Amino acid sequence: METMYRKTTFPTGFGQANVHIITGGVNTGKTTRLLSIYREIKLGDGFINTKIFEAGKHSGQRIVRLSTGDSEDFSFKKEFIPLNWDEEYSFDVYSFSKRGLMFAYKTVSDIIIKKVEPVFIDEIGPLELQKKRFFDMFTLLLKIKKEIYVTVRSSCVENIIKEFGIEKYQTIGI
Secondary structure, three states, X not given: OHHHHOOOOOOOOOOOOEEEEEEXXXXXXXXXXXXXXXXXXXXXXXEEEEEEEEOOEEEEEEEEXXXXXXXXXXXXXXXXXOOOXXXXXXXXXXXXXXXXXXXHHHHXXXXXXXXXXXXXXXXXXXXXXXXXXXXHHHHHHHHHOOEEEEEEEHHHHHHHHHHHXXXXXXXXXX
């Protein structure tokens, strides 16, 4: 597991996967659409990020595996960080958990080992453009998987396609 998580750089331009990019602005329903596609086709595995609310305020996200419902705290806004939080890094107002990232990488590792397709990833965006969060995971999936569904903010789509050398894709707008 550690070797998958280790920050490495893979060459871009694999372009072999057929990538379905679910795109829209922040809070427009990309995750909901990804989940509905997973439920409609009844195949594959991956993860989504669900919102955590405290006292009616959006405080963070949990990462949830689609096939099992298992989950892990993934990120919190800085004013909501719980005790014993295991921050891997922060971005903007968010702190990201090392355990949450490991959960995502373990999920994808299991998907790869079991040769499950399609793969569902929520989301690829600004952090991956900085070669953080799911960068290595997504790069590897593009190299070895045939079918990927991914959410991407509309403001990042062109840069994601270019950065990862995605050749075969379709966009699904929200």
